[in-house]
Amino acid sequence: xxxxxxxxxxxxxxxxxxxxxxxxxxxxxxxxxxxxxxxxxxxxxxxxxxxxxxxxxxxxxxxxxxxxxxxxxxxxxxxxxxxxxxxxxxxxxxxxxxxxxxxxxxxxxxxxxxxxxxxxxxxxxxxxxxxxxxxxxxxxxxxxxxxxxxxxxxxxx
Amino acid sequence: xxxxxxxxxxxxxxxxxxxxxxxxxxxxxxxxxxxxxxxxxxxxxxxxxxxxxxxxxxxxxxxxxxxxxxxxxxxxxxxxxxxxxxxxxxxxx
Numbered sequence: 640x641x642x643x644x645x646x647x648x649x650x651x652x653x654x655x656x657x658x659x660x661x662x663x664x665x666x667x668x669x670x671x672x673x674x675x676x677x678x679x680x681x682x683x684x685x686x687x688x689x690x691x692x693x694x695x696x697x698x699x700x701x702x703x704x705x706x707x708x709x710x711x712x713x714x715x716x717x718x719x720x721x722x723x724x725x726x727x728x729x730x731x732x733x734x735x736x737x738x739x740x741x742x743x744x745x746x747x748x749x750x751x752x753x754x755x756x757x758x759x760x761x762x763x764x765x766x767x768x769x770x771x772x773x774x775x776x777x778x779x780x781x782x783x784x785x786x787x788x789x790x791x792x793x794x795x796x
Numbered sequence: 797x798x799x800x801x802x803x804x805x806x807x808x809x810x811x812x813x814x815x816x817x818x819x820x821x822x823x824x825x826x827x828x829x830x831x832x833x834x835x836x837x838x839x840x841x842x843x844x845x846x847x848x849x850x851x852x853x854x855x856x857x858x859x860x861x862x863x864x865x866x867x868x869x870x871x872x873x874x875x876x877x878x879x880x881x882x883x884x885x886x887x888x889x
Contacts, residue, residue, distance in 0.1 A: 714834055741844060742853040744837045764837055 640665045642673055647692040648733070651788045654703055659737035661700040663786070665692055669728045684725035689759050690716055693749035697735040697763050699788055701745050704737065705767070707780060711745060715764035722759055729753050743767055800847075800877040807842040808873075811835065821874035826867060849883040 640647050653662040667684050674682030694713045701711040725731070732752045739746040745767055750760040770776040801821055808825070809816040812835050825831045831839065840851045859865035869875055 714837065739841055739844060740850075741837070741840055742850055742855070743857075744840070744853075746841055764834075764841075766837075 640668055642668055642671050642688065645691065646782070647688065648695050648699065648786055650786050651699060652732075654700070654788065656704060659700070659704065659740075661696060661703065661735050663696045663699065663733045665731040665733060667725060667727055667729050667731065671727070674727060682727050684727070684729075686721040686759070689721060689725060689731075689751055690719055690761060692731060692733055693735065693751060693759070693761055694763055694765070696733040697745075697747035697749050697765060699783065699786075700735050700737060700747065701765055701767060702779065702783065703788060704740070707776070707783070709767050710770045710775065710779065711765035711767050713763060714744070714766045717762040717764070719761035720759060722757060723753075725751075725753065725758060731758070738762070800880050801873060803846055804839075804843060804873060804877060804880070807839055807846065811838045811842055819873065821872075821877070823873050824868065825871040825873065825876070827871075843880065847880055847884050849880065849887060851880075851883070 640649055647665050648663045649665050651661065651663050653660075655661070673685065673688075677683060677685050691713075694716075698711040698713075702709075730753065732755075733749065734752075735747050735749040737745060738748050743766065745765045747763045747765060748760070749763055751758045770779075805816060805819040808814055808819055808829065808831070812829070812831055814829055819829065823829055825836065825839075836853075840853055844850055856865065856870045860867055860870070870879060
């Protein structure tokens, strides 16, 4: 996890397009400037970044489902529950399931566990738009390859 | 069985916290009820689930932006109800 760069997901562990599910892993770094402020003397992974980790995992699922034709952007966070503190060095296991594939949006249920214990969960709304430019699309494809997300070409070429 | 309008009016009332009695078939979801695009995604999700359809929001938006349709055609609730009925009928055809 390169937390300061918002590269929160280390690798895709499983992708099941038929069941519309994805699993990823993310190792919280043992040291980061973020922990200097959150909190001094008691470092914790910020809850907003846990939500971001769920959003990024959900986004990779949506990208995979649309064969990298379009880009998801986080639009709403609902029923978010941050149940337990996450400390530096802990390994996050993140699961997301596509609840609904709408016209220009997606609804995703996401959860994070640490050693099988549920840490947080939320229902996320993602707007699904055309890539704003070729550079972003290329960067996203490169990032996907880095984390092991196999992106298939669309069926119609 | 409730009508399509009744169903979507109830969805809007619940989703956007708008008094049910202020929602009429003539109401424009955007201009009269003040529903913005993000709130309308919640409504679309609830409508999609309730009717087993996929509201073609992107197509509608494109048509409006291209001047091929007016927002009234899709967002006045009696018209939205008619569009939903068409989508449900097309699904069953």
